[in-house]
Amino acid sequence: MRIEQSYIPVRGVGETRERNLWEAGATHWNRFDPDLLGEKTGARVEDFIERAEPHLEDGDVAFFAREFPSNAQWRLYENFRRDTLFLDIETTGLDHHRDVVTTVSVHRDGETETLVRGQDLTAERLNGHFEDAGLLSTFNGAQFDIPFLEAEFDIEVEVPHVDLRFLSQRLGLTGGLKEIERSIGIERDKPDISGRDAIRLWREYERGDRAALETLIEYNRADTVNLQTLFDVLADRLDESVRPATWPEED
Numbered sequence: 001m002r003i004e005q006s007y008i009p010v011r012g013v014g015e016t017r018e019r020n021l022w023e024a025g026a027t028h029w030n031r032f033d034p035d036l037l038g039e040k041t042g043a044r045v046e047d048f049i050e051r052a053e054p055h056l057e058d059g060d061v062a063f064f065a066r067e068f069p070s071n072a073q074w075r076l077y078e079n080f081r082r083d084t085l086f087l088d089i090e091t092t093g094l095d096h097h098r099d100v101v102t103t104v105s106v107h108r109d110g111e112t113e114t115l116v117r118g119q120d121l122t123a124e125r126l127n128g129h130f131e132d133a134g135l136l137s138t139f140n141g142a143q144f145d146i147p148f149l150e151a152e153f154d155i156e157v158e159v160p161h162v163d164l165r166f167l168s169q170r171l172g173l174t175g176g177l178k179e180i181e182r183s184i185g186i187e188r189d190k191p192d193i194s195g196r197d198a199i200r201l202w203r204e205y206e207r208g209d210r211a212a213l214e215t216l217i218e219y220n221r222a223d224t225v226n227l228q229t230l231f232d233v234l235a236d237r238l239d240e241s242v243r244p245a246t247w248p249e250e251d
Contacts, residue, residue, distance in 0.1 A: 001239045009067040012041040061134040065160030083134030086227040096148040105224035123153040140165040
């Protein structure tokens with residue numbers, strides 16, 4: 001689903017009315033006919049399209065994050081896929097007031113980087129990644145990863161954020177990241193490690209075991225890269241769930 005196929009940012013247009021517009025042939029903004037709606041709603045759609053098109057051309061993700069309902073933020077992904085920053089962290093525990101972040105992996109446009117506590121994991125490096133991103137995606141990051149980073153590094157993460165945990169729940173997929181991956185056929189070539197394992201590996205590294213850090217980094221990176229695969233699957237399924245059964249042919 002692309003942004004320029006969407007009408008739900010407009011007041012008076014929900015998913016049902018949007019689906020009706022698609023079925024009537026308005027499958028793209030440039031195919032919209034205001035006569036398909038009442039006078040006031042049609043005018044609001046035309047006004048939205050007129051305002052939105054320059055922002056889309058400029059790659060202004062923040063504009064669409066403000067305009068789209070929270071349950072439809074996933075629709076930004078197709079247009080801004082290359083600018084989406086996938087992020088996952090490892091910590092020494094669950095309390096961001098007491099525990100600390102050990103590694104942070106980020107993945108964007110095919111490139112993955114892991115920042116390590118005591119080496120290159122700094123507020124400056126984190127902010128650099130956030131500033132370069134158009135869209136942020138995590139799994140449960142709204143409640144865990146982002147509050148942890150903001151508390152420890154005294155930063156504010158303002159990138160538009162799509163949390164894949166909530167997208168998964170919308171499709172009836174519950175449980176942790178790896179459980180959901182298995183349920184939809186995403187496979188890993190290495191055995192799973194738990195949060196406790198991640199803490200243990202970090203403690204072993206602190207005692208001088210360099211191999212333990214390499215293992216921790218490897219799995220942190222795998223979690224992060226797999227977020228993109230998961231988002232791809234979820235976006236396709238959500239797309240199917242909102243589209244009409246028969247998509248009109250376009251000229």
